[in-house]
Amino acid sequence: MGFFQRYILHNLTYKLISLGLAFGLWVVVARDPVAEVEVKVPIEFHNLPANLEIDAATFTEAQVRVRGPERAIHHLGQGDVRVEVDLKRVAPGSRTFDLTSEHVQLPRELDVVQIIPGQFQLTFDDRLVRTIEVHPRVTGDFAEGVHVQQVISDPPSIAIVGPKRRVEAIEAATTDPVDATGTMARSTFVTHAYVPDPLIQVVHPTAIHVTVIMERGDNKKVE
Numbered sequence: 001m002g003f004f005q006r007y008i009l010h011n012l013t014y015k016l017i018s019l020g021l022a023f024g025l026w027v028v029v030a031r032d033p034v035a036e037v038e039v040k041v042p043i044e045f046h047n048l049p050a051n052l053e054i055d056a057a058t059f060t061e062a063q064v065r066v067r068g069p070e071r072a073i074h075h076l077g078q079g080d081v082r083v084e085v086d087l088k089r090v091a092p093g094s095r096t097f098d099l100t101s102e103h104v105q106l107p108r109e110l111d112v113v114q115i116i117p118g119q120f121q122l123t124f125d126d127r128l129v130r131t132i133e134v135h136p137r138v139t140g141d142f143a144e145g146v147h148v149q150q151v152i153s154d155p156p157s158i159a160i161v162g163p164k165r166r167v168e169a170i171e172a173a174t175t176d177p178v179d180a181t182g183t184m185a186r187s188t189f190v191t192h193a194y195v196p197d198p199l200i201q202v203v204h205p206t207a208i209h210v211t212v213i214m215e216r217g218d219n220k221k222v223e
Contacts, residue, residue: 145216170200
């Protein structure tokens with residue numbers, strides 16, 4: 001009898017409440033069907049050394065199939081599933097990365113079923129900053145006897161940054177086309193510099209002022 005009172009009847013109310021809560025939770029979980037969904041997310045690259053740039057990538061997005069309670073799947077929001085890759089120890093050259101569930105951050109109730117791709121490659125190159133000239137592009141139809149004598153870019157050059165081999169391959173930046181039609185003496189236009197390689201960035205993007213100076217001579221169409 002003493003055993004019964006000590007271990008069974010002691011705090012009986014709290015034990016019954018706990019049992020009821022556990023049973024209720026079991027009922028909710030048991031009635032919640034399991035569902036799956038595929039989420040397409042960008043691969044996040046972390047801790048890339050400051051002296052390196054990503055030169056090429058076979059994949060920059062991943063398709064993650066997750067499974068869990070249907071209610072959790074329905075409440076899955078943008079940013080709830082993330083794929084993160086640590087680049088702390090990389091060096092110039094190519095490297096293969098395996099994508100596993102360890103790289104996926106997601107709500108606790110969900111599990112990773114599949115990741116596509118399972119592997120991907122990145123190529124790294126030294127980071128290079130270089131100054132290049134800006135070559136304005138001028139178009140237009142001009143009055144008879146007037147043609148373009150000089151085109152001035154301000155600033156005359158810009159700094160670019162990116163993977164070394166790509167930066168070294170760029171000879172100059174160009175501007176968006178400037179239509180100088182109707183200019184008789186001198187006109188200044190505001191435009192932007194353009195570098196065709198998407199992996200190269202302009203260090204300090206700024207407007208480019210293109211001044212077109214005309215002179216008398218043979219009629220000329222500038223393209």
